[in-house]
Structures are given as C-alpha cells and as structure tokens.
Amino acid sequence: MSGWSAHDIPDQSGRIAVVTGANSGLGYVTARELARKGARVVVACRSEARGRAAVDRIGAEVPGVETEFARLDLGDLGSVREFAAAFPYDRLDLLVNNAGVMALPYGTTVDGFETQFGVNHLGHFALTGLLLPALLATPGARVVTVSSMMHTLANIDIGDLNSEHRYRRWIAYARSKTANLLFTHELARRLAAIGSDAVAAAAHPGYAATNLQTAGPRAEGRRTAERLMRLGNRVIAQPAEAGALPTLYAATAPGVRPDAFTGPSLAMWRGAPAPSWRAPLTRDDRASERLWTASEALTGVTYDGLKA
Numbered sequence: 006m007s008g009w010s011a012h013d014i015p016d017q018s019g020r021i022a023v024v025t026g027a028n029s030g031l032g033y034v035t036a037r038e039l040a041r042k043g044a045r046v047v048v049a050c051r052s053e054a055r056g057r058a059a060v061d062r063i064g065a066e067v068p069g070v071e072t073e074f075a076r077l078d079l080g081d082l083g084s085v086r087e088f089a090a091a092f093p094y095d096r097l098d099l100l101v102n103n104a105g106v107m108a109l110p111y112g113t114t115v116d117g118f119e120t121q122f123g124v125n126h127l128g129h130f131a132l133t134g135l136l137l138p139a140l141l142a143t144p145g146a147r148v149v150t151v152s153s154m155m156h157t158l159a160n161i162d163i164g165d166l167n168s169e170h171r172y173r174r175w176i177a178y179a180r181s182k183t184a185n186l187l188f189t190h191e192l193a194r195r196l197a198a199i200g201s202d203a204v205a206a207a208a209h210p211g212y213a214a215t216n217l218q219t220a221g222p223r224a225e226g227r228r229t230a231e232r233l234m235r236l237g238n239r240v241i242a243q244p245a246e247a248g249a250l251p252t253l254y255a256a257t258a259p260g261v262r263p264d265a266f267t268g269p270s271l272a273m274w275r276g277a278p279a280p281s282w283r284a285p286l287t288r289d290d291r292a293s294e295r296l297w298t299a300s301e302a303l304t305g306v307t308y309d310g311l312k313a
Contacts, residue, residue: 011038018043020043021044021096024046025077026103026104027056031252034249040067040071047092051079051084079123079124092136095142099257102133106120106124107178114128119166130300137308141201147255150207152207152266155175156182160286163299187297193205196311199311206263208255210248248269267279
C-alpha cells in the first residue's frame with residue numbers, strides 16, 4: 006500500500022459504479038478516476054445542473070469515458086427510492102457512499118430526520134438496501150462508505166438518533182460518521198453470514214480541501230468562520246485528489262478485507278492510503294445491530310436476503 010496512487014488503480018473496464026455526491030470534491034475525483042480506468046460511472050447527486058456539468062467536465066478531462074448523471078437527493082427517501090427504481094442495470098460492481106454534509110445548523114430532511122444523520126447515514130443506508138439485489142448479483146461487488154476521522158468525537162446515541170434533546174453540530178456530525186462505520190461493520194457481518202463475496206469497507210480522506218468545511222458557516226452567515234475554514238483548506242489540508250485516494254483504494258485495490266477502514270497514512274491526516282485506526286466502539290456487534298434495526302424502522306428499507 007506504500008505510495009499507492011491513482012496510477013495504481015486496476016483496470017475497471019466492464020465495471021458499473023455509482024458514486025454519490027460526485028459533482029464536486031472527493032466524489033468528483035473518485036468518479037473521474039474510476040471512469041479513467043474504464044468503469045461506467047453513474048454520477049449521483051441532488052442538483053441536475055451540477056451533476057450534468059460534472060459529467061461534461063469529466064468528459065473534457067478524460068475524453069471517451071462512460072459517465073452518466075442520475076438525480077439523487079439523500080435527504081429525501083422518496084428520491085432515493087426513485088433513483089433505485091430507475092437504476093437501469095441488473096448488476097452493480099461498486100457503490101461509493103460518498104455524499105455528505107458537515108456541521109450544519111440544526112435542520113431536518115424531507116422525512117423529518119436531523120439533516121446530518123439523515124443524509125450521511127440514513128440516506129445511504131436506504132440506497133444500499135434498495136440496490137442490494139444488483140450488488141448481490143455481481144461477483145466481487147463492493148460497497149465503500151466514506152466516514153471521517155472526526156467519528157472519534159462521539160458515539161451514536163441510540164435513544165436520540167435525531168439529536169432532538171440537544172443539538173451540537175460537530176457532535177451530530179461525528180455521530181453520523183460513527184454510524185457510517187457501524188453500518189459498514191454490520192453490512193460486512195451480514196454479507197459474510199450468507200456466504201457472499203461482496204465486500205463492505207469504509208474510508209476517510211483525512212483533512213482534505215472540499216466545500217464541506219465552508220457550508221455550515223456560509224449557511225449561517227458566519228463570515229469569519231468561513232474565512233478561517235477557507236484558509237485552513239489552503240494552508241493545511243491536502244487537495245481533493247489526495248483525499249480521494251483512500252476511497253479509491255478501498256474501492257479497487259486487490260485484497261481489501263470486509264470492514265476495512267482506509268485513510269491517509271500520516272496520523273490519519275494526509276499521505277498515501279493506509280489502514281486507519283478507528284474507535285473500538287465502531288466494531289461493537291450489539292451497537293451495529295441496534296443501529297441497523299433502528300435504521301430499517303426509520304427508512305422502511307429492509308435488507309431482504311441478509312440475516313442478522
């Protein structure tokens with residue numbers, strides 16, 4: 006894994022991939038590099054204008070690639086169901102659950118869930134479950150969910166998943182990223198239980214410069230905080246091209262094990278992809294099963310074919 010770069014991505018010809026939030030940042034780089042290596046990539050994002058612009062931009066940067074746009078709003082379970090119902094392929098080699106929001110002021114999704122938990126976890130939980138038949142029909146399929154080193158700030162609160170009792174933006178974000186890892190752990194466990202060779206893994210970008218850092222301050226008009234975030238992106242963060250490498254490694258490298266967590270090699274911050282430390286609580290079978298059960302109840306999406 007030492008020194009692994011986008012040049013080391015194996016040939017992806019014939020593979021079908023879905024990348025959520027692929028119109029910018031880490032998702033855009035992930036989609037572009039998968040397409041560069043021959044995958045047919047579905048650019049799944051909320052804005053049709055930005056999504057189609059991303060497809061055009063990828064085509065301009067890497068002529069001849071196969072990319073297509075499909076609308077997906079992870080904050081609206083109706084949109085998630087529409088995306089899955091319209092998915093035109095009977096196979097799916099790779100699902101990259103990349104899209105997310107970070108440290109926003111309190112708000113709710115269309116379905117009434119706290120925004121960060123609803124988008125970062127529940128939307129992707131529902132999407133993966135609805136696409137499960139296509140994933141299980143594809144030998145060697147992978148599901149890669151993007152978490153964060155910030156997950157270490159907080160465990161989930163199973164009694165207050167929507168932060169209704171007290172809302173702290175960074176704690177809510179950390180809980181959603183812990184949920185991503187618990188979801189990956191439980192999905193990997195259930196896939197193994199049925200003897201599937203599909204791999205559920207997770208990744209994180211370290212500190213990468215994207216528009217996530219500035220979205221929260223901008224939404225509240227906190228200009229000083231927004232300027233500080235922009236400064237941090239310029240001075241401290243690694244570029245999106247480097248931040249996407251752990252995701253690309255988890256998605257394509259041979260030998261990635263179920264429930265693996267890949268991140269930057271240097272103190273979880275920056276550098277080439279490497280196995281990343283994670284909070285032990287994110288491998289807790291009881292916690293992951295409880296979150297899974299709650300997520301099925303909240304979304305109405307049950308994973309037929311996967312047993313506890």
